Amino acid sequence: xxxxxxxxxxxxxxxxxxxxxxxxxxxxxxxxxxxxxxxxxxxxxxxxxxxxxxxxxxxxxxxxx
Amino acid sequence: xxxxxxxxxxxxxxxxxxxxxxxxxxxxxxxxxxxxxxxxxxxxxxxxxxxxxxxxxxxxxxxxxxxxxxxxxxxxxxxxxxxxxxxxxxxxxxxxxxxxxxxxxxxxxxxxxxxxxxxxxxxxxxxxxxxxxxxxxxxxxxxx
Numbered sequence: 001x002x003x004x005x006x007x008x009x010x011x012x013x014x015x016x017x018x019x020x021x022x023x024x025x026x027x028x029x030x031x032x033x034x035x036x037x038x039x040x041x042x043x044x045x046x047x048x049x050x051x052x053x054x055x056x057x058x059x060x061x062x063x064x065x
Numbered sequence: 066x067x068x069x070x071x072x073x074x075x076x077x078x079x080x081x082x083x084x085x086x087x088x089x090x091x092x093x094x095x096x097x098x099x100x101x102x103x104x105x106x107x108x109x110x111x112x113x114x115x116x117x118x119x120x121x122x123x124x125x126x127x128x129x130x131x132x133x134x135x136x137x138x139x140x141x142x143x144x145x146x147x148x149x150x151x152x153x154x155x156x157x158x159x160x161x162x163x164x165x166x167x168x169x170x171x172x173x174x175x176x177x178x179x180x181x182x183x184x185x186x187x188x189x190x191x192x193x194x195x196x197x198x199x200x201x202x203x204x205x206x207x208x209x
Binding site for chain 2: 001003004005006007008009010012013014015016017018019020021022023026027030032035036037038039040041042052053056059060062063065
């Protein structure tokens with residue numbers, strides 16, 4: 001999984017795969033209606049399966065936080 | 066009643082032959098008489114069956130409540146949880162049972178972690194090298 005590869009690449013990154021049906025309170029919290037839905041540092045959301053350059057682009061927005 | 070059928074077992078054994086180094090599957094679950102974790106027993110069984118298919122895979126099982134200190138060390142906050150640890154702990158976690166499509170992600174990740182190389186592009190590596198603060202990525206999926 002791309003997010004897990006990113007976790008391998010950087011000491012700063014941790015990545016979870018979360019099975020939404022087993023954690024409905026989290027699925028609600030992050031407004032997961034369709035999957036996959038990627039949440040980065042709580043507030044950056046990416047809908048669908050993002051290709052590598054797109055996910056990295058979203059991830060780098062943490063520098064603006 | 067095994068979780069994996071013979072056909073899947075054969076495919077998994079073959080996929081795991083691509084592993085380079087050892088990988089530990091650290092599972093956090095709850096003891097079998099606890100009712101609060103619906104998929105805990107099945108997740109543990111699945112991980113143990115997969116680990117049996119390669120000499121390079123080992124399993125460690127921890128009880129989420131009894132082994133609170135270990136859960137804290139791995140920053141595991143919910144169960145069932147699997148931490149994939151290769152030469153080091155890269156911060157790779159699976160929460161919930163990795164079945165269906167997630168199962169192939171688990172297989173891919175095991176092999177990738179065993180090689181200790183992310184396989185990402187040079188551009189990606191250069192970008193993430195600029196990070197200097199924690200980044201927590203959660204990918205919500207369903208197994209259906």
